[in-house]
Amino acid sequence: MEQFLLDNADRYRKLVGLFKPAALNKKTDSGTEAASSDITVSARIRPILEEETSQGFPDSVFRRGPSSTVDVHELRQPVRGLPTLNATQSSNFTVDQVFGPDSTTNQIYESLVKPLVPWAWSGGVSTLFAYGQTGSGKTYTVSGLQRHVAGTLMGGAMEAERKVHICIIELAGQTAHDLLNARKQISILEDSLGTTQLAGAVEHHVTDKGALVALIDIAASLRSTASTLMNDTSSRSHAICRIRLEDPSDPEADDGLLYLVDLAGSEAARDRSAHDAARMKEAREINSSLALTKTLKHVFDPAGARALRTVVVACVNPCLADVGASKNTLRYAEMLRAVVPRARPAAFDPAVPATWNNAQLRTWIGRSSGTPPISPTLLAPQETGPQLLRLAVPEFLARCLQTAGVTAEQAQAFQTKFWKLHIDSQKKKQQQLTSNLGLKPNSSTSKPTSAGTRGEEETEGDAAPTRMERLSSSADPEPGADSIPFKQRIRPGMVVGWSRTWTVAGGAVLRAEKHLGVVLCPAAAVGPRVCDVRGKEKERYLCAMVLPGMMSGAYSVSLWRQTVVDVEQMEAEVLMEYDEATRFYYMMV
Numbered sequence: 161m162e163q164f165l166l167d168n169a170d171r172y173r174k175l176v177g178l179f180k181p182a183a184l185n186k187k188t189d190s191g192t193e194a195a196s197s198d199i200t201v202s203a204r205i206r207p208i209l210e211e212e213t214s215q216g217f218p219d220s221v222f223r224r225g226p227s228s229t230v231d232v233h234e235l236r237q238p239v240r241g242l243p244t245l246n247a248t249q250s251s252n253f254t255v256d257q258v259f260g261p262d263s264t265t266n267q268i269y270e271s272l273v274k275p276l277v278p279w280a281w282s283g284g285v286s287t288l289f290a291y292g293q294t295g296s297g298k299t300y301t302v303s304g305l306q307r308h309v310a311g312t313l314m315g316g317a318m319e320a321e322r323k324v325h326i327c328i329i330e331l332a333g334q335t336a337h338d339l340l341n342a343r344k345q346i347s348i349l350e351d352s353l354g355t356t357q358l359a360g361a362v363e364h365h366v367t368d369k370g371a372l373v374a375l376i377d378i379a380a381s382l383r384s385t386a387s388t389l390m391n392d393t394s395s396r397s398h399a400i401c402r403i404r405l406e407d408p409s410d411p412e413a414d415d416g417l418l419y420l421v422d423l424a425g426s427e428a429a430r431d432r433s434a435h436d437a438a439r440m441k442e443a444r445e446i447n448s449s450l451a452l453t454k455t456l457k458h459v460f461d462p463a464g465a466r467a468l469r470t471v472v473v474a475c476v477n478p479c480l481a482d483v484g485a486s487k488n489t490l491r492y493a494e495m496l497r498a499v500v501p502r503a504r505p506a507a508f509d510p511a512v513p514a515t516w517n518n519a520q521l522r523t524w525i526g527r528s529s530g531t532p533p534i535s536p537t538l539l540a541p542q543e544t545g546p547q548l549l550r551l552a553v554p555e556f557l558a559r560c561l562q563t564a565g566v567t568a569e570q571a572q573a574f575q576t577k578f579w580k581l582h583i584d585s586q587k588k589k590q591q592q593l594t595s596n597l598g599l600k601p602n603s604s605t606s607k608p609t610s611a612g613t614r615g616e617e618e619t620e621g622d623a624a625p626t627r628m629e630r631l632s633s634s635a636d637p638e639p640g641a642d643s644i645p646f647k648q649r650i651r652p653g654m655v656v657g658w659s660r661t662w663t664v665a666g667g668a669v670l671r672a673e674k675h676l677g678v679v680l681c682p683a684a685a686v687g688p689r690v691c692d693v694r695g696k697e698k699e700r701y702l703c704a705m706v707l708p709g710m711m712s713g714a715y716s717v718s719l720w721r722q723t724v725v726d727v728e729q730m731e732a733e734v735l736m737e738y739d740e741a742t743r744f745y746y747m748m749v
């Protein structure tokens with residue numbers, strides 16, 4: 161194919177010179193009508209590089225005059241006659257703004273990216289991300305823009321004071337590393353409010369432009385790179401720079417967030433032939449990284465509550481040899497303009513603690529915390545609903561106990577009540593989302609099933625839970641199973657409880673601990689290292705430990721922490737249910 165293009169390069173240039181574009185549909189060329197004002201999608205066509213022109217490849221991507229439309233030309237060999245360029249083989253794409261090969265990064269900053277800075281400064285969430293084929297100019301663009309952002313942020317021209325914190329992480333495949341902490345591995349987690357947390361990433365507080373730029377440079381030099389055909393120092397990972405702006409005068413205010421994201425390159429078809437299967441698998445993993453989806457979730461989440469501004473730069477390599485990849489990049493840019501939803505600030509809802517400001521939270525605490533009422537001033541001096549939900553449980557309880565006359569039981573019951581309200585509201589939100597998407601709700605979001613209440617909760621006309629629905633809790637899916645003693649029906653997935661005691665000589669119990677575990681399989685099934693050495697009459701099962709989660713009453717299953725438990729040792733079957741809203745397991749009552 162490349163030889164065909166090189167052999168016909170002169171003819172191609174002549175045909176492109178004669179190309180007369182058809183008039184565009186006014187609506188799509190307006191540059192704004194199809195787009196949401198929250199997101200601006202631009203395309204940057206980089207200059208063709210010396211190494212590309214020296215091989216003889218012409219340009220294939222052109223900005224159409226001063227418009228926001230890009231024409232892409234291809235050359236095809238018809239069955240008979242000379243190679244042609246015609247309407248079906250040339251395409252046009254319309255985005256919000258196009259930057260041609262002569263545009264500078266400074267021009268892109270001034271017209272597109274600069275407004276993201278005051279937006280984040282005043283508490284919004286701003287995101288810039290650049291994507292495109294390997295070698296299309298993403299790193300060139302993002303690293304230039306980062307420097308301009310540092311100048312505006314630290315230049316002293318912004319009103320009021322903000323504390324500036326930065327962290328820069330790298331996502332490769334399903335793993336994430338902290339580029340400002342010796343590439344230490346971190347986790348990307350979603351908390352119960354659906355907000356993504358970069359767990360384990362170190363934030364650096366910076367006070368001047370020099371320090372900010374120095375950190376950006378350290379991260380850039382640490383980014384994992386590998387050589388590809390397209391670009392010898394090609395980045396093989398996504399780099400995410402997050403700048404958090406804290407308003408010290410208003411602790412109730414949400415922090416402003418500014419994300420600057422340099423996505424991993426998508427490899428062009430012409431690279432693929434030269435790359436082995438492992439390398440291609442790695443590329444697929446990088447691009448479909450779950451961690452990335454989580455990190456950029458706020459941009460695509462229609463239920464997101466924060467005010468967002470997003471700028472996308474689709475980077476395009478103009479070389480004719482890469483025209484297929486360039487068309488994909490531009491097609492995706494057009495799609496993004498249409499699909500990214502508008503952000504809607506969450507309205508106050510008395511049943512949704514995540515929507516409460518400090519005054520609304522205090523009113524609720526005063527009314528709902530029992531007798532004596534827990535002091536709202538002591539429990540939530542300045543927190544909003546979401547901030548109190550994030551407070552560690554011991555701290556929550558300690559604050560409750562500062563009110564005279566409040567007992568530990570009252571404090572615990574009130575904490576549980578607050579969490580239950582939050583969990584119920586998240587379940588409703590999930591249900592709403594599921595029904596908006598036309599999906600069949602599953603049992604954990606529709607009607608909780610518990611051994612004691614299964615069937616009783618069903619309203620008239622409800623179908624009996626299917627086997628799949630019954631399997632969303634740890635209860636035995638076989639109807640009537642609970643009339644059989646649990647030791648006679650042990651099965652994978654059953655949750656069992658047991659105690660372990662440590663005794664000293666003389667038989668005194670030094671320590672007793674309660675444990676929970678999910679049965680995986682009979683211990684003998686996993687090979688000699690865990691075989692039952694004590695004979696058949698003592699059945700033993702391999703169990704994954706169930707451990708307390710971050711909040712009270714919540715558990716998580718630690719699949720890799722396994723233990724062998726004798727049936728004799730097991731004390732009870734424990735029924736647990738998974739809650740999608742909080743992503744934890746809870747005991748069923």
Ligand SMILES: Nc1ncnc2c1ncn2[C@@H]1O[C@H](COP(=O)(O)OP(=O)(O)OP(=O)(O)O)[C@@H](O)[C@H]1O
Nearest residue numbers: 206207294295296297298299300391394395424425
């Ligand atoms: N607008 C531009 N002007 C001049 N040179 C550019 C421009 N954009 C990119 N380049 C050059 O093109 C080459 C590839 O750019 P860059 O490394 O930014 O690509 P990339 O898309 O980040 O690639 P990868 O996905 O492999 O990381 C570099 O040599 C860079 O200097």
